[in-house]
Amino acid sequence: MRHLMSPLDFTTEELDKLFDLANDIEANPQKYAHACDGKILATCFYEPSTRTRLSFESAMTRLGGRVIGFSDAGSSSAAKGESVSDTIRVISCYADICAMRHPKEGAPMVASEKSGIPVINAGDGGHQHPTQTLTDLLTIRSLKGHLDNFTIGLCGDLKFGRTVHSLINALVRYDNIRFIFISPEELRVPDYIIDMLKEKHISYEEVIRLEDVMPQLDFLYMTRVQKERFFNEEDYIRLKDFYILNADKMALAKEDMLVLHPLPRVNEISVEVDNDPRAAYFKQAQYGVYVRMALILTLLDLA
């Protein structure tokens, strides 16, 4: 039985298979409409995340399966003090596969150790969010046709943003990727990631101004400055508007550059960018459903 805890749990060859399957689902949705008939997905969300939860629910529903679950810790047995280990043992009796989000880092791994069914980490604190990374990779691969030889700019909260950390870790496995990190001093990429890039001799640059690097980028990955990652409101208000992508900045970019964003966006991408053909973030949300469908099929051995 396999679980998904980190995007690195799959080899690049396994990811290729997963993405091929996701692309086939995209092209032939009818073929998969009953692939999970009679199967149940449990969405165990100990903290609110409408988007990820609905994406999982949509994925399972589109496969013909059904969904049970809870969407915040208050409405689950965790409020009564039940451990994650006990909860997953019980959920294993009710469902065939589980997607778990938890504010504590490593909680889905604890669940996977006690579980009788595959567990998907749907986000654990600031640690991992592998299905977002799979979504990002599938989007890049589907829209460009490959996962190597490009320059990607990552912009915004690079210190606390787990999606950014996971994406970097996943991309370093492909050839000739160059990173440009665009952030304020306070929100720079953590040292351990910089150390890893140096060790692997991967080219990177850290800059403060988005405008300076726009012409170099093949992809721009925008992120939100998340309020909940800050301990005081003042810092949040001071930093949140630093990096706003608008039509003026887009005018500096290559014609085939693509803008990605894990969503939800607050104001870091101006709505005027939405109509630009290079804005790929809503398409990315669509790929999120396809990749979760492919993942559910793969972990249930139905692929």
Added chain:
Amino acid sequence: MLNVGKIEEGFVLDHIKAGKSLDIYEHLQLDKLDCTVAIIKNARSNKMGKKDILKVECDINMLDLDVLAFIDHSITVNVIKNGEIVEKKDLVLPNQIKNVIKCHNPRCITSIEQELPHIFYLADPEKEIYRCKYCEEKYTESAKKD
């Protein structure tokens, strides 16, 4: 000069940093063993000035000494059989350490799930970096002292 007699079978852990022998005693869980243990504190040492020594009289297969490498790999481990040193053990960093140090990341699941063991894995043998199995937080010297 204090004299502690020879042991027939067991271990002599030499060159322990002065004052650290009780930490080692605890990590090796010697309190749980029904055997003779001599703790020598602040012994004179040409190399170190002062050092601690632990002598443990027991079956040589009884102790898991891997954890010593993690605590302090300058410790010399002498294996004794029939009153003689039969081996000087090289300490190798263990791939995994269980319940020796605690994860201090307040966001880690180990901070709330009480029965969970605190497991760290060797993430980088060259730099001797251990990370929490669950949250991957790097352990620091300050965590080691606790």
